[in-house]
Amino acid sequence: MSQCQNPHTLERNALGRLVFIDVTGMRHASVYPIRAFPITSPSTGLSIMDQSGKELWWFDGVAAIPEGELDLINEELAAREFMTVIEKITKVSTFATPSIWDIETDRGPTRIRLKGEEDIRRISGNTLLIADSNGLQFLIKDFTQLDKISKKLLDRFR
Secondary structure (H helix, E strand, C coil): CECCCCCCEEEECCCCCEEEECCCCCEEECCEEEECCCCCCCCEEEEEECCCCCEEEEEEEHHHCCHHHHHHHHHHHHHHCCCEEEEEEEEECCCCCCEEEEEEECCEEEEEEECCHHHEEEEECCEEEEECCCCCEEEECCHHHCCHHHHHHHHCCC
16 A cells, blocks of 8 residues: 555644544544564554554654654654563572573663563564563563673573
8 A cells, every 4th residue: 555645634632632634535444553673674554544444554774754744743652652672680499490680671670570471572683572461572682792691591591
């Protein structure tokens, strides 16, 4: 559904929800943006979806999005996308699983429970995604950039 022009409009309604007005002038209320590759390539590929999950519009990348619409999309994505980033692993209860990890994140210190090594997944390159026992996802953007202690603790589980 890629278009070379911009014959649509994206705006907020009185309730603060995004509204997509298509080529025919039809208004689609409560639309939302979805990134094609939110972790590995967040600026490449973005869809505007309706409430039923149907794609209304496709942008090849953020450079293809008009500035005013990009602001609206970024606001919406910030409210929808919630990925806590692990900055440091300070302690693990045991090197067997399950184990309790004390970590420092971009949102402050917390404790997670790792059920098994399979809950640590490499997304791409040096990026890891860790799922705790409650199903929450934590991101390590680049494990090579962690401090020495964090790397040592993480290596015991990978």
